[in-house]
Every structure is written in C-alpha cells, then in structure tokens.
Amino acid sequence: MSNIKTEQIGKNQINKEKIGEFLLNYALYIILGFMIIVVIAINPKFLSISNFVKILTQASTRGILALGVAGMIVLAGTDLSAGRILGCCAAVSASMMQAVTYASRMYPGITKDLPLIVPLFVSIIIGVLFCLLNGFGVAKLKLHAFIVSLGTQLIAFGCTCIYIDSQEGGAQAISTFNEKFLNVVNGSFNIFGFKLPYLIIYFALAAVVVWVIWNKTTLGKNMFAMGGNMEAAAVSGVNITKNIMGIYLVAGVLYGIAAFLEAGRIQSVNTGTGLNYDLDAISGCVIGGVSFAGGVGTIPGVIIGVVILQVINYSLNFLGVNPYLQYIIKGLIIILAVSIDVRKYLAKK
Amino acid sequence: MTEQEIKDSNLVEEDAEKENSHKDVPPRLRDNLYSKIDIPVSTMNWVIGIIVVAIVVFLVYGIWKANF
Numbered sequence: 001m002s003n004i005k006t007e008q009i010g011k012n013q014i015n016k017e018k019i020g021e022f023l024l025n026y027a028l029y030i031i032l033g034f035m036i037i038v039v040i041a042i043n044p045k046f047l048s049i050s051n052f053v054k055i056l057t058q059a060s061t062r063g064i065l066a067l068g069v070a071g072m073i074v075l076a077g078t079d080l081s082a083g084r085i086l087g088c089c090a091a092v093s094a095s096m097m098q099a100v101t102y103a104s105r106m107y108p109g110i111t112k113d114l115p116l117i118v119p120l121f122v123s124i125i126i127g128v129l130f131c132l133l134n135g136f137g138v139a140k141l142k143l144h145a146f147i148v149s150l151g152t153q154l155i156a157f158g159c160t161c162i163y164i165d166s167q168e169g170g171a172q173a174i175s176t177f178n179e180k181f182l183n184v185v186n187g188s189f190n191i192f193g194f195k196l197p198y199l200i201i202y203f204a205l206a207a208v209v210v211w212v213i214w215n216k217t218t219l220g221k222n223m224f225a226m227g228g229n230m231e232a233a234a235v236s237g238v239n240i241t242k243n244i245m246g247i248y249l250v251a252g253v254l255y256g257i258a259a260f261l262e263a264g265r266i267q268s269v270n271t272g273t274g275l276n277y278d279l280d281a282i283s284g285c286v287i288g289g290v291s292f293a294g295g296v297g298t299i300p301g302v303i304i305g306v307v308i309l310q311v312i313n314y315s316l317n318f319l320g321v322n323p324y325l326q327y328i329i330k331g332l333i334i335i336l337a338v339s340i341d342v343r344k345y346l347a348k349k
Numbered sequence: 350m351t352e353q354e355i356k357d358s359n360l361v362e363e364d365a366e367k368e369n370s371h372k373d374v375p376p377r378l379r380d381n382l383y384s385k386i387d388i389p390v391s392t393m394n395w396v397i398g399i400i401v402v403a404i405v406v407f408l409v410y411g412i413w414k415a416n417f
Contacts (some may be wrong), residue, residue, distance in 0.1 A: 020394075024394055027397060027401050031404055031405070031408075034405070034408075038412060042412070042416055076382060292382045292383065293383045294382070316411070319415055319416065321411035321412060322411060322414065322415065325407060325410070326411070328407055329404060329408060332400055332403055332407065335400055336400045336401065336404065339393065340397060341383075342383055342386060342393060343390060343393040343394070343397060345383045346383075346386065346389075346390050346393055347390050
C-alpha cells in the first residue's frame with residue numbers, strides 16, 4: 001500500500017517537473033499567446049488576414065537580414081553591423097532608383113530609369129564588401145565578431161552619413177523613387193481577390209535558398225561543424241578561414257538584397273535607416289532557437305522568431321503602448337530568450 | 350635510429366601538427382560563449398521566472414495605460 005503511495009507521489013513529482021520544464025522552455029511563446037489573447041480581447045479586428053499579411057510584409061526585409069545574421073550566430077559569433085550595412089546599401093541603391101522627373105534627385109545626370117539589376121547589384125556588392133571586412137577580422141585577424149562588427153557598424157554609418165550629406169541640397173532623405181522599382185517591391189499577386197505581396201515571396205525564396213545552403217552544401221555542414229566545435233572542425237580538415245569567409249559572403253548578399261527591398265518598402269532612406277535592425281535580426285534568431293553557444297539553429301526557427309518579434313512589435317503598436325515602454329519590453333524579451341538558451345545549455349551540461 | 354627515437358620523433362611531429370591546427374582557429378571562438386557560465390539550473394529558473402513576471406507587469410501596465 002505504502003509502495004503504491006510512494007509511486008504515486010513520485011509520478012506526481014515527475015509530472016510537476018515536466019510541466020515546470022515545459023513552462024520554462026516555452027515561456028516566450030506563452031507570453032506571446034497571452035499578448036495575442038489580450039490584443040484580440042481589446043480589439044477583435046486584430047484577428048484578420050489583412051493584419052497577418054501586414055505583419056509578414058513588415059517582417060520580410062528584417063527576415064532576410066536575420067537569415068544572414070543567423071549564419072554568424074551559428075558560427076558562435078554575431079553581427080552588430082547588419083543594420084548599418086543595410087542603411088548604407090539602401091542609401092546607395094535608393095539614390096540610383098530616384099524618379100528621373102524628380103528635380104532634387106541625387107544624380108541629375110541619370111536621365112533614364114536604370115535597369116533594376118544595377119542598383120540591386122551595387123547594393124549586394126556593398127553588403128558583401130562590408131561583410132568580407134567582418135569576415136577577414138574574424139577569420140584572419142582572429143578578432144571576436146562582436147568587436148569587428150561594432151567597428152564596421154560605425155564605418156558603415158559614417159559612409160551612409162557622408163553619402164547622404166553629399167547631395168546638392170544637403171543631408172535630406174533620399175526619396176521619390178521610380179514606379180518600376182516601387183512596383184517590383186511593393187506590388188502583389190492577386191489570387192482570387194487575395195493580395196499576396198511580392199515581399200513575402202522574396203522572403204520565402206531567400207529562406208529556401210539559405211535552407212539549401214545550410215542543409216545541402218558543404219559550406220552549411222562545415223558551418224554547423226565549426227559552430228559546434230571549432231577545434232574539432234579544424235582537426236577534421238575543415239578550412240576555417242575559407243568557410244568563415246563563405247558564410248560572411250552569403251550574409252553580405254542577403255544584406256544587399258534586404259537593403260534594396262527595404263528602400264522600396266519604406267520609400268525614404270535617411271541616416272537613421274537600419275538603426276536597430278541588427279538587434280531585431282539577432283533577437284529574431286535567438287527567439288527562433290539559434291543558440292549563441294554556436295552550432296545550433298534552423299531556418300524555420302529563424303522565420304518563426306522574426307515573425308514572433310514582428311507580431312510583438314505590431315501588437316504593441318496596435319494597442320498604443322508607449323514606445324519607450326516598448327523598448328523595455330522588447331529588451332526584456334531578448335534577455336528572456338537568451339536566458340532560456342543558457343538554461344538549455346546548463347541543463348545539457 | 351632506435352625504436353624509441355622513432356617514437357619520439359613521431360610524437361614531436363604530432364605535437365607540431367596539433368599546434369598548427371590550433372593556429373587556424375580564432376582563439377576567441379575556441380571557447381563557447383556560455384562555457385564560462387557556471388550557475389545552477391535552479392538559479393536560472395528563478396532568473397527566467399523574474400524576467401517573465403517583469404515582462405507581464407510592463408505589458409499589463411502599458412496596455413492599461415494606453416486603453417483604460
């Protein structure tokens with residue numbers, strides 16, 4: 001009889017532990033669920049397809065940025081310069097896409113609309129150059145990614161300011177783009193009356209390409225090997241320098257594409273463009289389960305993380321929460337995501 | 350060359366190889382970002398709990414202030 005009681009007590013304890021574990025590991029998702037329920041209770045209009053499409057559209061460019069940053073986090077590094085690099089790429093590509101009818105355009109010499117591939121290519125080149133600078137610092141100079149990208153962040157910001165300030169009218173926002181560009185970025189497919197924005201499709205395409213790189217190529221396998229254990233990867237014959245540079249190159253391409261699309265989405269690029277985008281991208285990755293410990297992360301996780309972060313942003317704005325308070329809440333959410341990650345690491349140890 | 354000398358020279362070569370492979374790895378990346386963290390899981394549970402409570406408090410306060 002007493003044996004049965006002890007067994008039952010033991011089972012109850014195990015169940016409690018399991019529930020506790022579940023609550024701790026999924027605390028972030030539980031908070032998100034709570035938030036969505038509160039938002040819907042206050043304003044049922046939140047629960048509409050058009051709102052969801054808006055959230056996805058807003059998450060698209062940051063999502064592409066996050067796909068690049070995620071590779072670096074898997075390598076046990078990070079990129080604090082992503083937002084400013086995006087700002088710089090966006091400024092240059094936007095200046096090439098201004099309408100030829102706009103009197104205050106940056107390049108009055110351009111009298112015909114440039115093919116879209118030109119600013120896209122220039123944007124990618126700039127993104128790649130900055131990222132290779134980061135990659136060189138990490139792979140060759142053996143510096144920590146935090147430090148290198150912090151430096152690059154300032155360099156990119158300086159370049160953006162100089163570029164925007166070099167306009168004839170002084171430091172004014174780069175705006176008034178040609179129709180072709182705006183259509184390519186902000187257009188949408190009409191599927192039986194439902195409008196699916198191109199931006200979501202670009203994001204989905206980028207995610208598929210990066211998924212293939214991560215899971216089906218040697219570069220991807222090496223990335224996970226290096227992130228998991230750099231020494232073991234080096235001893236197994238993985239060329240550390242080449243592979244780190246490869247991951248940074250992929251990130252540079254993604255930053256360039258994200259910048260090109262972001263310029264068209266916001267339709268006005270200034271020195272503040274890209275500010276805090278890196279933090280959004282990093283927190284999206286961490287929320288999505290990409291571990292700062294390195295070697296762990298999935299593309300669906302990154303996508304979910306970015307969308308969750310955007311839902312949080314959107315619902316806080318939707319409810320009219322004070323923007324300063326929003327910063328505090330978002331900061332706490334990032335700390336929570338990292339704490340859960342650390343806990344998982346400690347539990348495994 | 351005696352057998353012992355051959356063994357010694359092999360060991361020296363292995364050491365040199367190990368040193369070289371070490372040089373390829375960025376020193377800062379050799380350590381995991383979390384590897385220095387050495388606190389009990391129960392403490393981490395408390396930390397997570399406190400952060401969750403803080404988020405909920407700020408959320409409720411923000412929503413209440415904006416809507417009521």
